[in-house]
Amino acid sequence: MTDVIPPSEENIEQPELAADAIKLSAQIDEEDLIIETRGLNKRYGKLHAVKDLNLQVPRGAIYGFVGPNGAGKTSTMRILTTLMRPSGGEAFIDGYSVIHNPRDVRRSIGYMPDFFGVYEDMKVWEYLDFFAACYEIPESQRHGLINDLLELVDLSHRRDDMVDKLSRGMKQRLCLARTLAHDPSVLILDEPASGLDPRARVEIRELLIELAKMGKTIFFSSHILADVSEICTHIGIIEAGEMVMQGPIKELRRQLNPHKIIVISLLDKVEEAKTAILQLPDVEAVTDLAPEDGKKRLRVEFKGEDAGVSQLLAALTTKGIPIVNFAEETSDLEQVFMKVTKGIVS
């Protein structure tokens, strides 16, 4: 038994996923919106859960809808899936109004709720057969369809097992297969990775990329930005019912991150290093960090380009400052998230 050690998130990371997302985003027409809301509002009595939301999801996007607990993600999704009436505003899927053409909307979407059950006394294939029938797929086509779907979510070997005997991750994949039964153009997935172990999460992510390559638009929610950033082409951040920002992920990164953060570890001459750094152009601030392994550390906020970074290094070495490490901190979206949502959440 070699695989008893649970794989950590790092050692099963799949860098090609991000590459796929970049490839996908190149093909997206930002003007061709498949999900669009205009001034969407939802009130539960006094609670204003969704406030003037203008969601814009272009066709073919993998759109990560991110926000902390209670931000209004599920409420928005329930409105988009025709399960709930908005208190104000409009929402369209593929051009159909969720209020006036719910049937057309249902035909266009596949929905996976945050919490869902499976029927206890059913086999895996019967489960898919049932939903395929509910989507009015003729009996003659269902057999082949079910096999294809099971293949896609890698459950072919469990075809004749009872649904309630499946693991959580398998149920999640089965439910995903179910959402695909009628070949919808949009998938609306509420926290598809919640409650899954790291490997199952990666599997779901791979599946989403796979589906996006098949031409489906994927709109999914999460409160873990790291999960989202890797595979998304677009991101919307919602906070207390309001859209804080949304757009293509590259743009958001650029907007939010004009600074470079450089961490320098040195053996000595801290004050000397500080004054030297502050004399250089484009340096915003220098702060002390807690020493690590007896080495002193400095954190430099720098708004220049790469050339400036190398100048900075050169300046320090010519002054004979004993540098042991010089690293630009890669700012991940999690920090962006914290920065953006800071103060709004109480």
Add this chain to the structure above:
Amino acid sequence: MATRLNRLYNPLYILIRNPVALKELRGRMRGPRAFMVMTGYLLIVGFFTTFIYLAATSDSLSNTGEIDGGEVGRILFSSVVAIELFLVVFITPAFTASAISGEHEHQTYDLLRTTLLPESSLVWGKLFSALAYIILLLLAAIPMQSIAFLFGGVDLPEIYISFVILMCTAVFLGSLGIYFSSTTRSTLRANILTYITAMAVALISALIIVVLVGINNSYTATTNTSVVTRAGEWILLIPRGLFICLNPLATLLVTRDFLINQQSVFTIEYAFQDGTSVTLLSPWLVFSFIYLTMAGIILWRTVHILKRIQE
């Protein structure tokens, strides 16, 4: 072509075309539960049939010294039907009160609602699958009913009519169960509400029938015959007849009496005190009409409720 025709006329096929009915039947017939319900049901019917058989035969013996076969047959048959009625009243709500609330409780309702399945198909599918199983239970008890045939005194129309009355009761209670299941999120509450309503209909109508029969008896029994008019009798007859047709047991008994005395399946002759009579529809027809109409209205309301979107 042959299979197409077959499909058109085969009610089972229509049933299976409804995804919900198919799913429910698959689930219900799988595993030991369906078998256990059937066994329990047959045991109860069998136990009472034996008990009544023994009671009826010893009774006849002690009175006349000879068994009146026809009377024993009739008592046996009526008793089996009465037990079946009791079980239908008991089982149908249990089968249907979880129809919608159960989907909520299992968190499968939202999945269903976002499919293209019409609300009416959901309701029909739930009702059909429950009724299909009840039909199976009623058919399974036919051998015990037919013990009555050995004694004579029971005709085939009685069997058909009792089946119709039992089924109409099941359709009505099933619709009621689904209705309450759609108005509350809790299966337990839906069950309780259905039982309370069913009991209320049965007991209140029985009480009113007893009172009305009493009034009629004292009215027609007056020695002063000039007081008893046809109009007066009519006025007492109509509500009495209606309440009889609201109660499945009363309908069964009254229909049976008319069948035995008048040998007429669809109509009855009601005799007034003045010697004239009037032809009326047999109670079981009126009963079926009333129960199916009520079921229709309830189902229509249910579909309406399910079409509502959460505010």
